[in-house]
Amino acid sequence: MAKNKIRDWLEVRIGLDELLKSQLTEYRVPKQINVFNALGSVALAGYLIQVISGIFLMIYYIPHSEHAFRSVQEIMTRVPYGWLFRQIHVVGSNLMITAVTLHMVTIFLMGNYKRPRELTWIGGGIMMVITFLFGLSGYLLPWTQLSYWATTVVTSLPTAFPFFGDFATRLLRGGDYVSGITLTRFFAVHVSVLPPLFMILMGVHIALIRRIGLSSTPFGKTDEEKRPLTEFRKKTHPEGHAYYPYLFQKQVLMVICYFLIMFSIITFAPTFFFPEEASVPADAFKTPENIRPEWYFLAPYQMLKLIPNKFLGISLQIILLFVFIFWPFLDVQKEKNIFKRPVLRGVFIFLMISWVILMWWGRR
């Protein structure tokens, strides 16, 4: 009874029935949809988890070079359940990067970046870069040996470029070296520059997906995107499933899996993301041995090590990143199905294998 009253109240004010109908049941998704189509919402859930646990951490964290390390230790040992929120944030960051990467890979495999979804892809690519920047800026905050020296290396990267490079590095660090000034800068970026950027992009990304309509997998039968497309046409799937409950259930299932993996790691492998150097306070006068970045930067790190020329190494990586983000404009073939495109498939497999090899190599 009470529920009905609330419903009626909302009905008058926001047109609830029509809203639910148009957004949930009348919003149709393609028939061959599968769990991989739910990866985007896993990434979104992952982001929300980061926001919430991050706000909790901010209550005790002190962004100052003399207190940062100790305040993080206190969160881990003295604050009731502080360890839980820190673990959620740290494990969550790694899992979110995994989810984002898997999301991009599956979209790529299904050719869903193709016309008219170029903008959706580019927005996603920029969000992926921002996700990495979140990881990078957050890494410094506990002010450990690992975070200090990883940041030293990363902020040195611009020095590879003539003229502007040295200035850019000083700008990032707020001085000649990574110092307390760098810490407050990175903190500001981590908590107040990146989040609004990310939110805006996410809003645009989701709005675009809803406006254009989900793409069906190219592995099915007909693929209407092969027809010339000169005007805006929303892809409705009249013969498809209703978003609710069909895709919604898959999304919930995947988010539950996400939580399952997260809490398994926290429970059974709590030190998985905490190497030894991560428990030593930052020392500006001693570079620890075996300093290496987080796993998601291992491949570029190894590439940098292998290419003797700094300028070349870094330029190559930037070029690769641009190729990746603007890929929809470089791939002009109409065929979406990667099984019918041996060259693209070959390149993809080659890239995947070399990524894994570089990562494994960089690990030692």
Add this chain to the structure above:
Amino acid sequence: MKRRSFLKALFAVLGTASVSSFAYPLIRYLAPPGSSDMDKKVVLVKADIPVGGSKIILFNDKPVIVINRPGRGFIALSKVCTHLGCLVEYEKDKNRLICPCHAGTYDLEGNVLSGPPPRPLPKVTLKVEGEQLIIG
């Protein structure tokens, strides 16, 4: 019509001027203030560093390593790897300096032996005066 295009141009100019007049303060705000280089000399006692030994000092706020090389005397080298800024370590038994980050190695003159560093380690002037070492 003429008046309209004149006003448009005026707005464009004024708008650009007011937006860009914030750009300079913004960059200056973010850029760190110039470092207060004082070139203060550092004086060490020779006997403190035995042959094959080394000492780390701060010179102009930058870490510098002073090494007493077997058979070749003292040298002062910047500890900051010219690749990406990690600090090199002195490997006594191998007579070289090694950077832990990307395995760059240098000889005891600061020259690159192997690895990614693009330039030798900068030398810092060092003078031996009697029982003292004067750095800077």
